[in-house]
Amino acid sequence: MKNRLNLLRISLLLSIFFLSGCLFYQRYPMAKSRLTKIGQYQLTFYVLDASRPNTHVWYVSEADFQDDKMVGLLIRLDEVEAEEVATVTGRRDARLSKDEVLMYVKPQFIIALSDSATVTLTYDQLEKIEVYEVNHTRSLTLSLLASLLPILFLGGISGG
16 A cells, blocks of 8 residues: 555655646737736847748847837848748747747838848837737646546556
């Protein structure tokens, strides 16, 4: 009986240790009103052309988020880097993108944009904003299931 209890404790601790690193990230839409609040965090900002997000991407340096606009230096990425920013493949890639904010700009604004420039971008020029955040439902569900598996396994062994 003591051996089974020790085995249960060890199994439970190992599963909790294993699952502590199992977080799932997902791309979520973000409200424009959050921009003024997140500017203080260590995030990476990108401006994407809403009509061609896989090829027209600018990195935002020195971003200053104000009530109705963002002022920052935009540096255009080459097509390979742009596609890496715009597309995420797999869980690992999503986890690595967790500190990235993607701001999709209306095509009318992008037409006048050069490869590198300091710009003022008003929030009404944005079509949408996306950010990678933890998918709490999926992460919690997996953690609970994996924590219960050792208990069910040991219960099946002791019942047989």
